[in-house]
Structure formats: C-alpha cells, structure tokens
Amino acid sequence: MNRMKNLFTLLTLLLWTLVACSNDSAADEKPGSGGTDIPAGNLPMQNVARAIELIDNAVECYFTGTGMAMSRYYNPYTGNRSSELGSVWMYTSSIEAVNAAMKAMKTGQAKGETALYDSHFNRYKELLTQLYDNLEYYAGTFTLTSYTQTKQWTVYGVNRGNDKGAAQVEGILNVYDDQMWLVRELLESYHITGEQRYLEKAEYLMEYVLDGWDCTLDEQGNPLGGITWGPGYLTKHSCSNGPIVSPLVWLHEIYKGKSDEVTYGYVAADNSRKLRTEKKSDYYLGFAKAVYDWQKKYLLRPDGVYDDMMGGYDSPDIKYVTIDGERYRTGSKLRDRVGPAITYNSGTMLSGAAALLS
Template identity: 25%
Template sequence: MVVFKRLIRPVLAAGLGLALTAGMAVQPAAAAPASSAADRAASSYAALKKYFGTSNGLLLEQYPNATTNNPYSYVWPYSQATIGALNLAGIPGRGYAYDAEAKARIAGYAPYWNAGTTPPGYDSYVRPPLGQGGDKFYDDNEWIGLSLIQNFKSTGNRASLARAAQTFQLVTHGWDTDTTHPCAGGVFWTQAPWSQDRNTVSNGPGAELGLHLYLLTGKKSYLDWAKRMYDWANGCLLAPNGLYWDHIDLAGTIEKTQWSYNQGVMLGASTLLYVATHDPKYLRSARSIASAALAFYQSGKGFTGQPAEFNSIFFKNLLILDAVHPDPSYRAAMAGYADQVWTTYRDPATGLFHFDPTQPVTLLQQGSMVQTYALLAWPRAAYLKLA
C-alpha cells in the first residue's frame, strides 16, 4: 500500500532600519566564537549519525524509532539533515572533512525520486524496493532543489543543477490555474487529495529556487515565475503586521499562524529579487520583514517557541540578507538562539536535542540544529553560497 502519511508539523499558538526595534523583551546575545560553533555542529552531526544512521546510508525518522513502522525517514527530515551536512562541508578550514558525507547525503535523495510521474519529482517517502513511496509535496521538492543549488555552488556538480531545474518544473506544475478560486494562483502545498491549501512555504522557497536558477543560468522564465510566486504570497498572505500567514484554502479561509520559516523564505526571496533586479524596493522589503520578525519572535517565548526546523530556515535566509546588507544584529540573534538551545535542550550524554522530553528525538530537529551551528562558523563572505 502506498505510504501517504507525512510528518505532521507541530501546531503552536500562533520598519526599516539597521537596528532592531528598541525595547524588545529579549536582546540578542553576542555571537559565539566560530570555533565553538564548528565544534557544536560537528558534535551534533556525530550524534545524528550515531542515533539515526542505517546500514544503507539512509536515516531514521526519529530516535528511538520503535513507535513508527517506517524503517527510514520521510524526505522532508532527510533533506534537512542533508543541508546540515552541506553546511558542515562549507566551514572554512575544516569542512573538507565532511565533503564525502555531503556527497553521500545528496546521493541519498535517489530512493525518493519518482521518474514515473509527469513531471517527475521526489516522493515524500522512499520508493520500491525500500518503501512504497508517498505523496509529493511541493515544499519538499523546493527544499531539495535549494540543497542541490547549494551543492552546485560548492562543488560545481552540474548534475545537481540539472536536477534542481527538474524540481522547479514540478513546482510550476503545482500552480493553481483555476481563476474561480479565492486568491487565484499560488503553488499548492501538496498533490495529495486531502489538501488543497496554497501556502507561503510552497511559494516563498519556490520563488527562491527560481531566482537561484535565474542567477545561475540567465533564463528569464525563472525570474518571471519567481516574481509570480512572490507577488501571489504578498497579495494573499501578507498580514498587517508585516509578517506572513501560513496558508489559504479553497474556501478562502486563511490560517493565520505566523511561523518563523514563512518569514525566512519571504525575506530570502526579497533579498534574491534585489540581487537579480537591483530594484531597491526588494531590499527594503527584506529588511522590513527581518525587523518585524526579529521583534515578533524575540518577545514572549522567543525563538524557542517556534520549531527548530522552522528557525534554521529563518536564520539561513537572514544570513543571506546579511551578506547583501550587513547588520550585526542578525547574526547576534541567531547566536543567542543557538546558545539557548545548546544549554537548555541538548543532552550532553548523547548530543541529541530534546525539545519535548515526552517524545522521541526527531531527525528533523537534530538536522536543523546541525545547520544552525554550522552556519555560525561561516564567514559573512560565504553566505551567498547558501540556497
């Protein structure tokens, strides 16, 4: 029987300028030394390999894995572990030790690839003979496509670039063409029949993927599609507070939770649009989203009130903005969050992050923290290698 189950994302309660908004409840901590960040990334990835590794190079969904019938992880957590390995490989002076690991993680996408559909793309679960495949999620394919772009930028592997272009074809296939729908247009979240939502997170990273492809190839169709996705999200899911809601369904109902990764992909898309077009309105937009997001998430529970996998995406995009328009507060906010997680949620005996002690540790969150610590060991000059 085809596997249709997908990891359910946790449900939580839901100005321009260089400086952060004054008077925020939590001020960013000073950035940790790069060597400390690199050590933390290496330790976190070693724990990932020890507790989530399998004999064939794929990864487990969680540890312990006894509560799931699946012997391997879904592709969404696998993609985030892969990005963690890519980020480790990018650390100056020591990343070379992870080159083979990053290559192996990229190769591990192959069992998820479904060449038998039109257009082809990555299923949510491994395909026969290892598993029974699963529904395609457009955001899954976008995360993978972005990781392939990062791999191409780092290694020059043209097969990665070609496969990233294939995933973008799938993304554009997911565009809503029914003009009778409320807020017509937008990329759907999934091909699964049980959801007809169009999400910020199926359009923002789609725009980013298109922009990277445009910047690498010069093909204007990529830029046109990226603008189309970006404009749809701004027209349909931008809230009055300058942040983005989650999704809209076909009844026109908007789910108004403001997840950190939604802000990340839209500020990242804004930044890349500025790089691609040199239009200052896009840079103003990116800075505005960053300022509003930092003020919003650094109040109350802070970033630890958001899932770690969402924060890693937000902070990566914040660093991309930092490369284009440097602001020390961006990295400082990231470092403050990373320090808090290290001291509060990490088990020193195993190196695993227990965000909920009543639940198994997930590959998704372990891989996300690898990403965060590794990027804190990167210099600003390298941030535009990210995707």
C-alpha cells in the first residue's frame, strides 16, 4: 500500500514539474511540443511530445550530479529537492518513462512521423544509458542460501549506496519485485535499442528471481510454489509474483524456435537437490504459467481481484535443512490469504494473462 501511495505522490509531483521546472527557453516553446514543431491536430504526436517535455523537466528537477542521484521529493514552490533519495523502485520508473517515450518515437518514425524521433531519440538513448550506468549505485553483492543452492549474487537493493556496487542488499534490503520491474524495463530497452547487454542483465536478474521460487514439496509431492517478497521474508505477495509473468512470456518469445538452453535446480521426490536442463523457451513459458497459476490459486478473491499476500506462518524465522552435507532453505507453508486488495496487484495479473494469451 505504501508503494501505491508513493507512486501517486511521485506522479503528482512530476506533473507539477511541468510548470515549476520550466526554464525560460522552454517557456517560449509551444505547450507539449517537446521543443519540436508538431502539426496542429496531430494528437498522438502531441501526446508523445508532452511526455518528452514532462520527462525532461522531471530529470531537471529530481536528478542531481554526474551520478544522477534521484531525490525522493521535489517542492515546486521552493525549488528544493529532498535530501532523502528515491528507492530503486522509484528510480526504475524513470527508466520506464524513457523507454515508453523512445518506443513511441520509434512507432511514430515507422508511420512516417519522424520529427520527434529525429530530434530526441538519440538524446534519449544516451539518457537511458546514463540511467542504467547510475543504477549501479543501487547494486550490491551478497551470498544467498536458497531452496536449491548457495550462490553469490549482484542485485539491486531498496536504497542507493554511496558508490557503485556498494549498496546494502542482504536480507530484507533487497526484494524480488524490485528486480522484476527492472527485468521488465531491461527487456523493453533490449527491444527498443537491440543492445545485447540489456537482455543479458534481464536474464541474470530473472535467474535470481526464479531462484526465489519455492520449489520445496508439500505432502503430495507438489512444489509449494510462490515467490516470497524477498530472500529475507517468509510471506509470498501478489507484488512479488504477478509482475514477473509478462516478462517470462517475453523471454519465451525471444527464444522461441531457438536451441538455447538453461540449467536450474529443483527438489526431487526424495527431497534431494537435482539439476535439470531444458530449452530456454520452454523454461520461461513453464515458469510464467506456474507463477500465474500459483497466484490465481492462492490470492484470487471471490470478487475477482487479488489480495495482497499469503501469510500465517508458524515461525517468523527462515529455517534451513542440511541434505547430503549441503544447507538449503526450507519452504514457507503459509495458511492465510491476507488483504487488502490493491489495484496494482490485479493489474499485473491482467498483464500476465494478456501476455500468456498472445
């Protein structure tokens, strides 16, 4: 719920910056022009130009320094930024905005509307590069013991660190849904720019997220399923499952018809840990269906929307088991579907359903 309130606040403040952050040169331009002449009556391109103007002003108001530190709040009346910095979830929203504008510019160019593309695309491509480069202030490295392995990961913490790669990410200081939203945007950036590095980072973070899938078995020998909010949590949330369904389908589509393979761990019937290799296209689509089915089974309410999480654990502590001399995390057997129902959580499942049906 706090995240939805933060998003509403952020969007409201971004709208205020359209006027509050405009400099003298911007004030001389036509409203919504993005600095580019748009023929009267061309509403789609006027909307894109307005988005460009909004993004430019938001970058000017919220970001400071060569490291592009993002202030959590901006006061349009005083022109002051808060010393408190935005979380990685907020920072990712800026990448999403730039992706959306670039995608719209490419769509316009394909339809013969080249003005905005010619004026802004390369500039936004460079802005996108800067945003990703400075995303590394949120990056940190830690060792995680999961359901099938112990491995060192470099992922993104909730809070920005003092230097690139120096963020705190242990335990509850990183959450899976933050990585999910980055995967979504990395795949968008890959499709827009064709740069392989975005796809590679998306797959790395996807591997980390799916390492959080509870593949331990219930009494009938079926995987418990569900992804906890983060590696330091027991509860399994709508927000840490629904957002990954669509990008799993997108990865399936990228590798469909190709021979690329992936090897991953799973829990066998005798509770031992095994490795399985399969084609990436099948792997990603299989997980998309599994995550979607888990959330629908456990969190869908009778009125057709999704509750917030599964809770009701017996102990608040994460527990481990040693098998064949190796330590593994045990599964979270949760009893209670807990509200409230939040629009955000139903929206990601609609997105996932649309992707699975496409």
